[in-house]
Amino acid sequence: MxxxxxxxxxxxxxxxxxxxxxxxxxxxxxxxxxxxxxxxxxxxxxxxxxxxxxxxxxxxxxxxxxxxxxxxxxxxxxxISRVFQTPEIFGDLSVQENMMIPCFAKRDGAFAMNGYGSITSQQDMIDKAEEMLVNMKLADKRHMHAAAMSRGDKRRLEIAMCLAQDxxxxxxxxxxxxxxxxxxxxxxxxxxxxxxxxxxxxxxxxxxxxxxxxxxxxxxxxxxxxxxxxxxxxxxxxxxxxxxxxxxxxxxxx
Amino acid sequence: MLGLSKKDAGLLAIVAFLCIFAPFLLNPFPEGSAMAQFNAGYPDLMQRLVIFGIFAIGFNILFGLTGYLSFGHAAFLGVGSYAAIWMMKLLTMNVVPAIFVSVLVAGLFSLLVGWISLRRSGIYFSILTLAFAQMSYALAYSVLTPITGGETGLQPKYTDPRILDGALPAGQSPRANLFGLDMKATTELRLGDWVFTFNAGYYIAAATMLLAFYLSIRIFRSPLGMMLRAVKSNQQRMNYTGLNSKPYTLAAFVISGMYAGLAGGLLVAMDTQVGAERMFWTASGEVVLMTILGGAGTLIGPVLGAGFIKYMENIVSKINETVLEQWFAFLPDGLSDAMVAIVYPFVGKGWHLTLGLLFMMVVIFLPGGLVEGGQRIGRLFRSKKSEPETPDGKTTPAE
The missing domain is CATH 3.40.50.300 (P-loop containing nucleotide triphosphate hydrolases)
Structure with a gap:
């Protein structure tokens, strides 16, 4: 099987x-x-x-x-995670945020109503995103607008986002x-x-x-x-x- | 401070400062001077400035973050207003239950409308919300007259049950209050030629707006806020990242509906009457204008936009021909008449023309609204101080 x-x-x-x-x-x-x-x-x-x-x-x-x-x-x-033919990322968000979203999806599931606590207080999510960014050699671009990256980096980010969900x-x-x-x-x-x-x-x-x-x-x-x-x-x-x-x-x- | 970053706390402090000193800031001209009509420091207008600020802050949580453009938010404002007035008729003239119930009822109504409208996105979503709002308006005007008062609207009456309040002394009209503090209680401060008005209702509304603004900062900076921006950015990626975008957008919709209900409740608390025209589609359009004019997706933009539009509506619309003639009196006769003829269409009843032109200019030249204008001016000053631009391409979305 x-x-x-x-x-x-x-x-x-x-x-x-x-x-x-x-x-x-x-x-x-x-x-x-x-x-x-x-x-x-x-x-x-x-x-x-x-x-x-x-x-x-x-x-x-x-x-x-x-x-x-x-x-x-x-x-x-x-x-099951999917990588698209043209990289599908969150273009309006920073690279770091792009990386954190799948981390949240993995931890909190399909929907979580967390509208009061600040993102900056979620240290474990920041660490996990950072680990992925370093691993995928994207750490120096963490504050960049994702849409501003090169095609190759976008692809790399998209794969990294998929992997962050294990x-x-x-x-x-x-x-x-x-x-x-x-x-x-x-x-x-x-x-x-x-x-x-x-x-x-x-x-x-x-x-x-x-x-x-x-x-x-x-x-x-x-x-x-x-x-x-x-x-x-x-x-x-x-x-x-x-x-x-x-x-x-x-x-x-x- | 308060769980906010330094920058956000600073922003909150600025807004708090503006709210507290608004009676001074909005009355910069001495009483009786030629410029006195630009004074906006009277209670009725100040209340509207902050209440519509709340409305726009809430609308921005939906439109600014998720990009879903609702054209029916006035319906929630109206429903909140009706709920508040019924509390005042049945329960008590104290504004607390009225405001609380207005938020609750508007929240439930927006849950229903959002649940249905969010089956579609883009223009279809906008049309669905518009249809709901116009239906609400039409119903309030006709079939629901027993609840809404139809064309005449609703006001608290002497004969209303008001089970929590004692019977009113004969001949006294019911007055909205906060545990006895009359909403219309006003103190005047005279400093030379200047008159400053401090109104209880305004400060209660302003305090509510500060709270609403604070909560909106918390939402913007929270994981929920990030997810809502993700909805706007790429729903496809969101769904393929294991996130269900629908409850996220619905949450934003209901939160913004509750903000609208709060604004509606406060309007009733200040001025105890409601009419169905509050739900008309132009009222829904106005909050869209406020948000875009100020800067959609920014924290302070909607507050600025609401203030700007309400100021124009009340001040520019009051400039009539006589006033213009006074202004241009120093010019030679023919020239003065010509100037009056040129300016006249843009003021008084023509204030919409001025607003429309300004709106067009903002959308074309400052797509980020007044906030972007402020940022550009700020950058201009900074570059004069020859501070090197940070080259890391750092961007701060949702500022």
Whole structure:
């Protein structure tokens, strides 16, 4: 049993069968990549996992509990954090505040009416945020407006915010899309470091084959809404069906 | 001090100073002088300045922090007023139960309105709140006449039960009081040509506003305040960080509704009457103007905005043609007439035109409102002292 079990999930948008019959099992503490050509249903699958979409058929179990019908914040509280394609951070807030919000969410749950005590009196939250900022090399930017940071730093902050909640599963949606090669490599190194430091399962949806083959332990190839094949990176590279369906279009990427 | 940072405590002290010495500060011109009509230090206006300050402070907790623009907050002010007047009719002319119940009733009503309106965001939320307020207004005017007095409104009457007060002596009208202290009790201080008025009602309202301002600082600096700013900044990230943004916005909505109810209750405490026009949509629009003019999302902005607009409404609107002729009398005849003709549309009944132009200029040139204007002037002075700008890009949101 994997930490995430997707069984027979189907989703139809009008005439388009976005997800056919998806079965997927992500093993605990693995790095699992989901790849596929445009329109393969990667994003739809991700949105099902985080509660943004409810599938027409099938089940999604996280650690033995169904996630279907739960709101995104409830699924997050179960231990699934999501990193978006374009970094989603609190742009109007300082970097330090950005870092404190997930700490509060972890400690106080989905809603806490704490309107009287000052933030500055919450020393444990400040310390925890500071620890994350130092760890992620963002400490010198703590008073900066988050929106004023570079794209790479925003990505780093977003990942840091997700990690501050100690998630069991980290979902990354094309984390290096639109990044320069240097930033992409930094992100790969960061994710490798995270994997070494903590017990965490990482599921990554990615176009960039360099990222996928640098990180993934298992790869699932989606095509036209159904998993074509699932295997180790080495096997995927040479798999004839994959070459035909996906890599065939871009030989250089492999 | 009081659990506030030095800077916030300073701000509170400034507001307290302004409140305490308002009778002097607002009456800078000697009685009978040509400028005397710019004096705003009379009880009725001073009370309005602080009461609408409370209204705007509360509105800012919703709009300034979460960015949800309500166009129906006058409904909560009105409901608070009706609740207060009924306390005065049924229970006692003491303002304490009236104000307490006005906050409570407005809070419950805003819970209902907020719970429904917050199903939508953006323009749809604004329209829903506007619809609720206009419904309340229309109901108060028509169907609910037995409760609201309809067009004539409500006032405490000699014949009201008032179970906690003893029977009034014949011929005496019921007067609002705080444990016996009449709201209209006034002392005058004459210093040469200057006359300063100290009014019990004003100081009670001002003390309430200080308390309201203090609580709003606490909310701004609390984890709740940070979450409310997070709602404004990025609701998507909030929901994917395990936070349910809906109860947060609802809490802000109810808190601001309670502030509006408090303002409504105080209006009744000062001037014991209510009419439905208090809930009309222009009254809801006015508090939006106050907040934006002063600086939405800032602590002191709404207070400044409320003071500014209420001052203009009461002072600029009083300048009539005769006054203008006096002002320009020193000019040659033709020129004087021309000046009067030019200025006239902007004063008196035309004060809305002046307000509108000022509002447009603030929104275009000072999007942060009067507070931003103050900050720019402050920076100008500081740079003259050749103090180096801190280059760390440090920003202080929600100042």
């Amino acid at each position: 994997g930490i995430l079990e997707v069984k027979n999930v189907g989703k139809r948008f009008g005439g388009l069968q976005a997800l056919g019959n998806v079965n997927l099992s992500i093993a605990e503490n693995s790095v699992h990549a989901i790849i596929g050509p445009n329109g393969a249903g990667k994003s739809t699958l991700l949105n099902v996992l985080v509660g943004k979409l409810i599938p027409d058929t099938g089940s999604v179990m996280f650690d033995g509990q169904s996630v279907l019908g739960r709101k995104p914040y409830e699924i997050n509280q179960m231990g 998630p069991r599963l980290l979902l990354l949606d094309e984390p290096t899309a639109g990044m320069a090669r240097a930033d992409t490599n930094n992100t790969i190194d960061l994710l490798k470091q995270i994997k070494e430091e903590r017990d965490i399962t990482i599921a990554i949806i990615e176009h960039d084959m360099h990222v996928v083959f640098s990180l993934a332990e298992r790869i699932t190839v989606l095509a036209q809404g159904t998993p074509l094949v699932e295997d180790t990176p080495d096997k995927i590279k040479g798999h004839p069906k994959v070459r035909e369906a996906y890599l065939g279009e871009s030989q250089d990427a492999a």
